[in-house]
Amino acid sequence: MSARTAAAVAFVADPAPAAEAAPLLSVVKGGARVAETRAEVREAVRAARAAGKRIALVPTMGYLHEGHLTLVDRAREVADWVAVSVFVNPLQFGPGEDLARYPRDLPRDVELAFGRGADLVFAPSVEEMYPHGEPRVTVVPEDGMAERLCGASRPGHFRGVLTVVAKLFGTFTPDVAVFGQKDFQQATLIRRMVDDLDLPVAVDVAPTVREADGLALSSRNVYLSADERARALALSRGLRRAAELFAAGETDGGALRAVLRGAMSAPGVEMEYGEVFDARTLAPVARAVPGSVMAVAARVGRTRLIDNAVLA
Numbered sequence: 001m002s003a004r005t006a007a008a009v010a011f012v013a014d015p016a017p018a019a020e021a022a023p024l025l026s027v028v029k030g031g032a033r034v035a036e037t038r039a040e041v042r043e044a045v046r047a048a049r050a051a052g053k054r055i056a057l058v059p060t061m062g063y064l065h066e067g068h069l070t071l072v073d074r075a076r077e078v079a080d081w082v083a084v085s086v087f088v089n090p091l092q093f094g095p096g097e098d099l100a101r102y103p104r105d106l107p108r109d110v111e112l113a114f115g116r117g118a119d120l121v122f123a124p125s126v127e128e129m130y131p132h133g134e135p136r137v138t139v140v141p142e143d144g145m146a147e148r149l150c151g152a153s154r155p156g157h158f159r160g161v162l163t164v165v166a167k168l169f170g171t172f173t174p175d176v177a178v179f180g181q182k183d184f185q186q187a188t189l190i191r192r193m194v195d196d197l198d199l200p201v202a203v204d205v206a207p208t209v210r211e212a213d214g215l216a217l218s219s220r221n222v223y224l225s226a227d228e229r230a231r232a233l234a235l236s237r238g239l240r241r242a243a244e245l246f247a248a249g250e251t252d253g254g255a256l257r258a259v260l261r262g263a264m265s266a267p268g269v270e271m272e273y274g275e276v277f278d279a280r281t282l283a284p285v286a287r288a289v290p291g292s293v294m295a296v297a298a299r300v301g302r303t304r305l306i307d308n309a310v311l312a
């Protein structure tokens with residue numbers, strides 16, 4: 001066990017004779033485990049499958065919050081054995097983005113994940129995930145889906161996302177993987193990759209979790225000052241106003257976009273996009289219908305935030 005993982009599990013470790021310790025995995029309370037290597041994961045997955053268990057994976061970049069934990073709850077509903085991966089993936093960060101300062105707290109993540117019933121936390125190093133350096137073979141749709149919306153301002157971002165998710169799927173071979181709706185474009189691209197490659201994993205997307213005032217939960221919210229947090233409500237406010245307009249009968253995509261973008265014209269909010277699009281193709285729509293998606297992205301201070309809503 002590395003010093004990093006030892007620190008993460010020290011506060012929950014059960015004292016046990018050395019002879020009873022698992023040969024590969026660090027064992028913590030209730031039989032839950034922390035793994036640092038793909039070999040450890042495969043050993044744990046083999047044992048779970050041998051016991052007839054259905055496997056669920058919740059991929060995260062850590063610094064868990066209630067939004068992540070509801071994904072763990074959902075995974076427990078649809079599977080018998082749940083793993084949470086905690087990995088800040090450098091491939092999905094571009095130059096000048098917040099890779100170095102992205103919030104990290106593995107001990108806290110382990111405690112929270114196990115507190116919600118996860119059976120394993122996978123916390124690999126960059127070298128473990130990419131032992132031969134950056135992978136040269138990745139799967140990104142060629143029809144522009146990865147270049148729209150967030151992909152327009154973050155070139156290569158979804159290449160990194162799909163690379164690490166494909167590697168996690170290969171390591172865990174899960175029956176189901178659970179993602180959050182807040183990252184709608186990400187979930188759509190992952191579904192596309194699964195379909196294109198005939199991967200035997202179901203992609204389950206759970207609803208966005210929000211604060212009482214409507215702000216979507218995000219690990220990056222920790223960056224916001226009190227004033228910036230108040231300004232950040234422009235994103236959810238725009239989505240709410242546009243959804244109300246649609247419910248009142250407005251279907252013109254341009255009118256709905258104008259509402260989204262108008263809400264994000266507030267002082268201290270630097271809009272990146274406000275869009276209404278088809279849920280399957282991510283292409284802009286001229287007329288919104290039930291199931292169309294509204295999405296927004298903006299910078300508040302130094303913090304980039306995203307949010308979305310599906311029209312009903």
